[in-house]
Amino acid sequence: MTQACAHIIDDDEAIRDALQWQFRTRGVPCRMWPGAEAFLAAWQPEWRGCIVLDIRMEGMSGLECFDVLIERNCTLPVIFITGHGDVPMAVSALKKGAFDFIEKPFNDNDLIEHVQRAFDRDAASQQAAADRDTVEARLATLTAREREVMELILEGKFNKVIADELSISMRTVEAHRSRVFDKMQVRSAVELAQMLTTLRN
Amino acid sequence: MTQACAHIIDDDEAIRDALQWQFRTRGVPCRMWPGAEAFLAAWQPEWRGCIVLDIRMEGMSGLECFDVLIERNCTLPVIFITGHGDVPMAVSALKKGAFDFIEKPFNDNDLIEHVQRAFDRDAASQQAAADRDTVEARLATLTAREREVMELILEGKFNKVIADELSISMRTVEAHRSRVFDKMQVRSAVELAQMLTTLRN
DNA sequence: ACCGCAATTGTGGAATACCGCAAATCGGAT
DNA sequence: ATCCGATTTGCGGTATTCCACAATTGCGGT
Numbered sequence: 001m002t003q004a005c006a007h008i009i010d011d012d013e014a015i016r017d018a019l020q021w022q023f024r025t026r027g028v029p030c031r032m033w034p035g036a037e038a039f040l041a042a043w044q045p046e047w048r049g050c051i052v053l054d055i056r057m058e059g060m061s062g063l064e065c066f067d068v069l070i071e072r073n074c075t076l077p078v079i080f081i082t083g084h085g086d087v088p089m090a091v092s093a094l095k096k097g098a099f100d101f102i103e104k105p106f107n108d109n110d111l112i113e114h115v116q117r118a119f120d121r122d123a124a125s126q127q128a129a130a131d132r133d134t135v136e137a138r139l140a141t142l143t144a145r146e147r148e149v150m151e152l153i154l155e156g157k158f159n160k161v162i163a164d165e166l167s168i169s170m171r172t173v174e175a176h177r178s179r180v181f182d183k184m185q186v187r188s189a190v191e192l193a194q195m196l197t198t199l200r201n
Numbered sequence: 202m203t204q205a206c207a208h209i210i211d212d213d214e215a216i217r218d219a220l221q222w223q224f225r226t227r228g229v230p231c232r233m234w235p236g237a238e239a240f241l242a243a244w245q246p247e248w249r250g251c252i253v254l255d256i257r258m259e260g261m262s263g264l265e266c267f268d269v270l271i272e273r274n275c276t277l278p279v280i281f282i283t284g285h286g287d288v289p290m291a292v293s294a295l296k297k298g299a300f301d302f303i304e305k306p307f308n309d310n311d312l313i314e315h316v317q318r319a320f321d322r323d324a325a326s327q328q329a330a331a332d333r334d335t336v337e338a339r340l341a342t343l344t345a346r347e348r349e350v351m352e353l354i355l356e357g358k359f360n361k362v363i364a365d366e367l368s369i370s371m372r373t374v375e376a377h378r379s380r381v382f383d384k385m386q387v388r389s390a391v392e393l394a395q396m397l398t399t400l401r402n
Numbered sequence: 403a404c405c406g407c408a409a410t411t412g413t414g415g416a417a418t419a420c421c422g423c424a425a426a427t428c429g430g431a432t
Numbered sequence: 433a434t435c436c437g438a439t440t441t442g443c444g445g446t447a448t449t450c451c452a453c454a455a456t457t458g459c460g461g462t
Contacts, residue, residue, distance in 0.1 A: 156389035188357035197398040
């Protein structure tokens with residue numbers, strides 16, 4: 001499992017140095033990036049933790065960087081920091097899903113607390129994503145016919161009814177049903193329903 | 202069904218008059234309130250639509266009013282409007298669940314568009330709440346024993362196992378099970394699982 | 403004391419689900 | 433040509449579910 005890490009993106013070296021010292025002192029893993037481009041070039045989907053993103057930077061702005069990350073389905077919580085933010089900017093960022101929006105000058109303790117909360121949220125969402133992936137992986141092993149039978153099982157239909165609808169024998173439905181339960185690693189239709197209903201919400 | 206209505210709370214009569222005219226011209230139902238206190242005194246949980254809340258007002262501020270509404274479990278989307286908002290205020294409001302945060306001066310069309318979106322969200326959340334209430338109402342008709350049996354059914358257990366765990370006969374479990382399905386208005390354990398799994402998410 | 407509801411149990415039978423064993427067909431891949 | 437996986441089906445048997453009919457017990461309210 002990748003270690004949670006705070007990715008701090010700011011083009012001001014003095015701020016990077018100060019923050020790095022603060023984070024390291026408190027034992028919070030962090031990594032500094034001089035600009036959005038460098039970060040985006042290095043970013044990997046499996047990275048965990050959070051992103052601290054300065055808005056006003058040379059080259060790509062923090063907001064543009066955020067848009068790219070959304071495009072890439074990056075789910076890391078993003079904490080914006082800015083010295084010249086305005087209300088519409090903050091509102092827009094938060095409505096797009098930013099985790100927080102902090103104005104400079106900020107208290108270092110404050111930032112680190114926000115980062116910790118962002119770590120927590122990321123851990124929770126990663127857990128949820130992992131659960132989803134597990135189920136998706138099992139679904140992927142089903143054949144087309146098995147999936148078809150599964151859908152009808154989830155509608156609470158009897159094997160007999162399923163057999164009629166698919167114009168196959170009941171025995172065949174039983175065979176598919178059995179394989180569906182095996183592959184999905186459940187012991188009953190109820191467990192299957194719970195697993196998939198959770199996934200679809 | 203109550204009609205969706207935009208509740209506009211602002212202590213500036215000129216603004217109320219202007220907004221009322223704009224809303225009425227566009228056929229958007231609205232109601233004007235001169236202050237948070239008056240609105241809170243009249244508010245009813247079944248009201249639908251949204252709330253447009255000025256932050257700086259005589260007496261109770263919009264933010265305080267929002268807190269009271271949260272306390273009362275009011276789910277109406279709240280659109281803040283303010284002439285002197287700052288970033289931390291906007292961030293705080295949005296993180297508490299405000300629907301939007303708009304700075305004056307704003308374009309009237311803009312506000313009405315936001316109100317329309319708020320109406321949509323409220324309609325969706327009311328529908329979801331109604332679905333939850335339906336299920337809750339059915340759950341409420343279950344006796345303690347029936348609920349107990351239901352929980353074990355949802356764990357995918359056989360009637361025989363349930364009978365053992367509750368130290369009652371299988372026949373009794375069957376009787377409870379049958380009544381549970383009747384009262385919950387489902388025809389199978391799968392439907393029951395879907396209904397309750399949805400509710401619990 | 404009487405009523406109504408909840409909880410409980412039994413009998414017996416029909417309908418379903420579940421399983422191991424076995425096997426035929428078919429299409430795609432090597 | 434051959435192999436493999438997917439789909440299909442049958443047989444026979446066991447386990448479970450579901451239901452109608454019938455009945456007992458106990459508790460709280462009238």
